[in-house]
Amino acid sequence: xxxWVDASGRQFQLDTGGSSYRIEALAxxxxxxxxxxxQVRARPGLDRRTLLRHRAFSPNVMVDRDDFSLxxxxxxxxxxxxxxxxxxxxxxxxxxGSAVTDLHFAGYRRLQGKPYAQTGLPQLVASSDHDAETxxxxxxxxxxxxxxxxxxxxxxxxxxxxxxxxxxxxGGDSIHLERALSASVDLPSANWEWLRLTGxxxxxxxxxxxxxxxxxxxxxxxxxxxxHQANPFLALVEPGATETQGWVYAMNLVYSxxxxxxxxxxxxxxxxMAIGINPxxxxxxxxxxxxxxxxxxxxxxxxxxxxxxxxxxxxxxRRYLGPEATRTRERPIVLNNWEATYFAFDExxxxxxxxxxxxxxxETLVLDDGWFGDRRDDRRALGDWTVxxxxxxxxxxxxxxxIHAQGLGFGLWVEPEMVSVESALYRQHPDxxxxxxxxSRSEGRHQLVLDLSRVEIGDWIIGWMSEILATGAVDYIKWxxxxxxxxVGSAGLPPDRQAETAHRYMLGLYRVxxxxxxxxxxxxxxxxxxxxxxxxxxxxxxxxxTWTSDDSDAMERLTIQYGxxxxxxxxxxxxxxxxxxxxxxxxxxxxxxxxxxxMSATFGYELDVxxxxxxxxxxxxxxxxxxxxxxxxxxxGDFYRLLDPHRExxxxxxxxxxxxxxxxxxxxxxxxxxAGPVHWLLLRGLDAxxxxxxxxxxxxxxxxxxxxxxxxxxxxxxxxxxxxxxFAVAAWHLAARQPxxxxxxR
Ligand code: DGJ
Numbered sequence: 034x035x036x037w038v039d040a041s042g043r044q045f046q047l048d049t050g051g052s053s054y055r056i057e058a059l060a061x062x063x064x065x066x067x068x069x070x071x072q073v074r075a076r077p078g079l080d081r082r083t084l085l086r087h088r089a090f091s092p093n094v095m096v097d098r099d100d101f102s103l104x105x106x107x108x109x110x111x112x113x114x115x116x117x118x119x120x121x122x123x124x125x126x127x128x129x130g131s132a133v134t135d136l137h138f139a140g141y142r143r144l145q146g147k148p149y150a151q152t153g154l155p156q157l158v159a160s161s162d163h164d165a166e167t168x169x170x171x172x173x174x175x176x177x178x179x180x181x182x183x184x185x186x187x188x189x190x191x192x193x194x195x196x197x198x199x200x201x202x203x204g205g206d207s208i209h210l211e212r213a214l215s216a217s218v219d220l221p222s223a224n225w226e227w228l229r230l231t232g233x234x235x236x237x238x239x240x241x242x243x244x245x246x247x248x249x250x251x252x253x254x255x256x257x258x259x260x261h262q263a264n265p266f267l268a269l270v271e272p273g274a275t276e277t278q279g280w281v282y283a284m285n286l287v288y289s290x291x292x293x294x295x296x297x298x299x300x301x302x303x304x305x306m307a308i309g310i311n312p313x314x315x316x317x318x319x320x321x322x323x324x325x326x327x328x329x330x331x332x333x334x335x336x337x338x339x340x341x342x343x344x345x346x347x348x349x350x351r352r353y354l355g356p357e358a359t360r361t362r363e364r365p366i367v368l369n370n371w372e373a374t375y376f377a378f379d380e381x382x383x384x385x386x387x388x389x390x391x392x393x394x395x396e397t398l399v400l401d402d403g404w405f406g407d408r409r410d411d412r413r414a415l416g417d418w419t420v421x422x423x424x425x426x427x428x429x430x431x432x433x434x435x436i437h438a439q440g441l442g443f444g445l446w447v448e449p450e451m452v453s454v455e456s457a458l459y460r461q462h463p464d465x466x467x468x469x470x471x472x473s474r475s476e477g478r479h480q481l482v483l484d485l486s487r488v489e490i491g492d493w494i495i496g497w498m499s500e501i502l503a504t505g506a507v508d509y510i511k512w513x514x515x516x517x518x519x520x521v522g523s524a525g526l527p528p529d530r531q532a533e534t535a536h537r538y539m540l541g542l543y544r545v546x547x548x549x550x551x552x553x554x555x556x557x558x559x560x561x562x563x564x565x566x567x568x569x570x571x572x573x574x575x576x577x578x579t580w581t582s583d584d585s586d587a588m589e590r591l592t593i594q595y596g597x598x599x600x601x602x603x604x605x606x607x608x609x610x611x612x613x614x615x616x617x618x619x620x621x622x623x624x625x626x627x628x629x630x631x632m633s634a635t636f637g638y639e640l641d642v643x644x645x646x647x648x649x650x651x652x653x654x655x656x657x658x659x660x661x662x663x664x665x666x667x668x669x670g671d672f673y674r675l676l677d678p679h680r681e682x683x684x685x686x687x688x689x690x691x692x693x694x695x696x697x698x699x700x701x702x703x704x705x706x707x708a709g710p711v712h713w714l715l716l717r718g719l720d721a722x723x724x725x726x727x728x729x730x731x732x733x734x735x736x737x738x739x740x741x742x743x744x745x746x747x748x749x750x751x752x753x754x755x756x757x758x759x760f761a762v763a764a765w766h767l768a769a770r771q772p773x774x775x776x777x778x779r
Pocket of ligand 1: 562
C-alpha cells in the first residue's frame with residue numbers, strides 16, 4: 034500500500050490490494066484522471082494525453098489552443114459550464130447567478146491513516162495509522178472563490194479507494210451547491226455491462242445486469258431513504274465477467290438517503306461513472322467561510338470478477354465500518370415475536386415464548402412492534418413511547434428482568450422517526466412532521482415522518498430512548514422505518530433553504546444514532562426499514578446488522594441474500610426461520626431449507642416456538658447447535674457465491690475461515706426437476722495444497738464423514754449431490770487435516 038507522488042508534486046498514484054489509481058495535475062491546472070486498474074509500477078509519464086485532440090463541437094477552454102477541451106479530458110472531479118457536456122460532479126450557483134465553475138489544482142497533502150473528521154456523516158474508520166493513508170488534493174476556483182478538497186483514502190491490502198469532497202466558500206457572498214457528488218471516474222472505454230441492485234418491498238436487492246449503452250444509465254432514490262427499490266451501488270463489469278474472472282469497477286455510497294449512482298457513455302465511447310447525493314432533490318447554501326462535506330463513496334476495483342469485488346467490500350466493511358465493539362463480537366441468535374404474534378401479545382405470551390426459546394438455545398428475545406401506547410394495530414400510537422401496561426403490567430424493566438432470568442438477552446423494537454396521526458404526540462405537536470405549507474400530508478401506513486432536520490426533535494428522541502436504555506434492561510434495539518417521504522419540507526428552515534431538508538434530515542438522524550450508539554455501546558442495534566429498505570453502509574456504520582427483508586420465505590431469501598452479498602457481508606444480514614405456510618408468499622418449505630438459508634447470515638427465528646411439534650423443536654435445537662458451531666465461520670469468514678439463483682434453479686455459497694482451515698458449503702434447490710442437470714460446485718478460497726476432511730450433513734440432522742479430498746480437487750472437480758424433492762438442501766463441512774493425519778485422499 035502506498036501513495037506515490039512524483040518529484041514535481043503533480044503526479045499521484047494510489048497503490049493498494051493489487052490495483053493502482055492515477056491522477057495528474059496538468060500544467061493547465063486541471064486535475065486529470067489517467068488510470069484505475071491492475072497495479073502498475075509508479076513512474077512518471079503514465080497518461081492518456083492522446084485523448085486530447087481537436088473535436089468538433091467540443092469547445093476549447095484554453096482559447097489559444099484547439100486541442101484542449103474539457104469534453105474529452107478524463108477528470109477527477111468534473112465541473113460544469115466550460116465545455117464538458119458530460120455528467121458534472123458538482124454545480125455551484127454563485128451570487129451573480131452563474132453556475133459556471135472551473136477548478137484548478139492548488140496543492141496536496143499526504144496523511145498517515147484516515148484522520149477521523151467530525152463530519153456528522155457515517156464513514157469508514159481506520160483502526161490505526163498503519164492501516165490507511167490519505168491523499169488530499171486542493172482545487173480552487175478563483176472566480177467563484179470556491180475551494181474544493183478531494184479526499185482519497187486507501188487501506189492495507191484492499192483494492193479500494195474511499196473518496197469524498199469538501200466545499201469551502203472563500204468569498205464574501207453565499208453560494209448554493211446544487212450538486213455535490215462524492216466521486217466521479219472517467220473510464221477510457223464504454224464496453225461494459227452495468228450492474229445494480231434493484232427490487233421492491235419484500236423483494237430487495239435482486240441483481241440486474243445489462244449492457245451499457247449510449248447516454249445516461251442510472252439507479253437512484255428520491256424516497257428519502259436508500260430504499261428497497263434501489264441500493265446506492267453501481268458496478269461496471271467487463272462483458273461476460275463471472276464470479277472469478279473479468280474486470281469490475283464498483284461504487285457504493287456511505288449514505289442512507291436520496292442518492293444517484295450512474296454511468297454515462299459519451300459520443301467518443303468513454304464512460305463516466307459517478308455516485309453521490311441525488312442532485313435532483315438537493316441544494317445547500319454555503320455561507321462565507323463555511324463548508325459542506327459529501328458522504329463517502331467506496332470505490333472497488335477487481336480484476337478477478339465479482340467474487341473478488343465482494344470480498345473487498347466485505348473485508349473493508351468488517352474491518353473498518355460499524356461500532357468498534359461489535360466488529361468482532363459474535364451476534365446472538367434471536368427469537369423475534371413479530372410473525373409469532375404481530376400485535377396480539379401480552380407479558381404471559383412473551384414469557385411463554387421466552388421459556389421455550391431459552392430451552393431451544395436461543396440467546397435473545399426481541400419484542401417487536403406493539404408494546405407502547407395504544408398500539409393495537411398499525412393505525413395508531415407511533416410517537417407515544419410509554420409502555421402499554423395492559424399488555425405489559427410490569428413494564429419494560431419488569432419484562433426484561435423476567436426474560437433475563439431465563440438466560441436470554443432482551444431486545445426492543447422502536448420506530449423513532451415516525452408519528453401516527455392517531456397519537457398523543459401528533460395531537461400535541463402537529464408541526465413536528467415533514468410538511469409543506471397549504472398542502473395536505475400524504476400518509477404511509479397511517480403515519481407521518483418526524484422532521485429530524487430539527488435539532489429539538491432529534492433531542493426528544495435521544496431523551497426518551499436514553500431513558501429506556503439507561504435502565505440497562507435492553508440489550509438490543511431493532512430500529513425500524515416504515516414509510517418513505519412526501520411533502521419534504523421543514524418548519525425549521527426558511528423558504529430559500531427548504532431544498533436542504535432531505536439531507537438535513539439524514540444529518541439529524543445520524544446525530545441521533547451517533548449519540549445513542551456512543552452512549553450505550555453495549556447495546557447491539559439492528560437496522561430495519563420495512564425489511565431491507567435502508568440496507569446501506571451509512572446505516573451499518575451505526576447499526577452493524579439489518580433485517581434483510583420482510584419476506585422471510587426461504588426461496589425468496591435465496592435471491593435477496595445472494596444479491597445483498599454482492600456488497601454487504603453475511604454478518605450484516607439478519608435472517609430468520611419463519612413459519613409455514615410462509616406469511617408473505619404462502620409457500621411451504623421444509624425446516625431444513627429454512628434453517629440453512631437463515632443460517633447463511635446472522636441467524637434467528639420469527640415464529641411461535643410454542644406451537645412447534647416435538648419433531649420441529651428437535652430440528653430447531655439441532656439448528657441452533659449447528660449455528661453456534663459455525664457462527665464464527667459464517668459471521669467472520671470469507672464468503673463465496675457458487676450458484677446464482679437468478680439464473681439457476683438453486684443457490685449455493687460457502688464460507689471459509691481466515692486461515693482456510695475450515696469451510697462450510699451450503700446448497701439449496703428450488704423445485705425438483707425430472708432429468709435435471711447435475712450441478713458440480715467448484716469450491717473456492719481453499720488451500721490447494723492442503724487436504725480436507727469432507728463431512729456431509731444429512732436430512733436426519735446427522736453429519737456423515739466422507740473422504741479426505743485435496744483442496745485443489747475440491748476447487749477443480751468440486752462436490753455434487755443428487756436430490757429428488759422440492760427445496761432439497763445439501764451442506765458440507767470441510768476441515769483441513771494436519772500433515773501427519775492419515776486417511777484416503779481422492
Ligand atoms: C416492518 C419490519 O420489517 C417488521 O419486521 C416488523 O418490525 C414491522 N415493521 C413492525 O411494524
